[in-house]
Amino acid sequence: MRIVVTNCNTTQEMTEEIVRGARAAADPGTAVTGLTPIWGPESAEGWLDSHLSAAAVIDLLRTYDGPPYDAVVMAGFGEHGREGVRELVDVPVVDITEAAAHLACLLGRRYGVVTTLERSCGQIEDSLELAGVGRNCAAVVGTGLSVLDMGDAARTEAAFLTAAERACRAGAEVLVLGCAGMTGLQRVVGEKLGLPVVDGVGAAVKLAESLVTLGLTTSRAGSFAKPVPKRRVWGRPGDRGGERG
Template sequence: MRIVVTNCNTTQEMTEEIVRGARAAAGPGTTVTGLTPAWGPESAEGWLDSYLSAAAVLDALRTYDGPSYDAVVLAGFGEHGREGVRELVDVPVVDITEAAAHLACLLGRRYGVVTTLDRSRGQIEDSLETAGVARNCAAVIGTGLGVLDLADDPARTEAAFLAAGERAREAGAEVLVLGCAGMTGLQRAVEEKLGLPVVDGVGAAVKLAESLVSLGLTTSRAGTYAKPLPKVRAWGRPRG
């Protein structure tokens, strides 16, 4: 089984970190390939970044010419594009936001998301609402750290996560979710200190993708994700 994991930004180092986390979660016989968009934001940290990222990821998958794959994992937490990718490709598509929330709902009645900047909270809340899992979300809490800041100082990142995690627990969260693919691997360092299960969206998405492929399931083409007419799929580039 081959899973393509798409980074939502153009930072290759982050793609490599995400792939390491995905491979750690993958079962025997699963190959994980990382895909970095050729253009777009260096880090997706707001509405404009997110829309640009969605177009870049769709373009990367539309023009992909590597080995065939069995599933796609979208490794952008709260980023746009999930529905478009499901319309574009003929394999299961699992978004880390949706995957983490679904698994969190199996572990406790309410979950909290600990993310990067506060400005990301709105689009994460909207993504959870669209996925139908917002009702169980107690809070989305920012750490105040940018996406590219996460790897610079692991001790600072852990301290910021613990502080935000405490706030989420006070808001009623019984489970925590890593609200950025760049946080992959942090759950091992914070679970015991917080006394709560912590779900990594990258690992959750990989396991759900494996399950869908093993069960022979893929995106329904009845209605919402029906293939668009050929003329709608003809992408062009602006002149000039």
């Protein structure tokens, strides 16, 4: 089985960190390939970045010419694009936001998300609502750290623990790592907090493996039905182009 994991930004070091986390969660027979967009935001932090990132990731998968893959894991927490990718590819697509929330709902009545900047919280809340798991979310709390700050493990852990206390006071019984850059933090903070902590990358990989093993993929009835074939002229930022019927 081969799983493609897409980073939501152009930072190759983050792709490598995400892939390490994905491989740690994957079964021995699962190959994990990381993909980094060639254009878009260096770190996706906000509405504009998220929409640019979605277009860049979709373009990355649309032009992919590597080995065949069995599933896609989208490693952007709260980022846009998962519905577009589900329409584009013919394999299961698992978003880390959705995956982490679904697993958290199996572990407690209410969960909390600890993420990066406060400005990202509303976007994550909307993503959870769209996925149908928003009602179980007690709080989405920012650490005040940017995506690119996640490389400082001690600082990230301290900021996470402080934000986690706020989520717990709001009623969270389970915590979710709200950034792919936090992958690997779940064990140490879980032990210190005495609560289950769900890593979205690991959760998404295990759900993707399950869907492939069960022979399941995105339904083509209704929402994700393939569009009527038409001639498309694709362009990239700065190119002139559009869509022709």
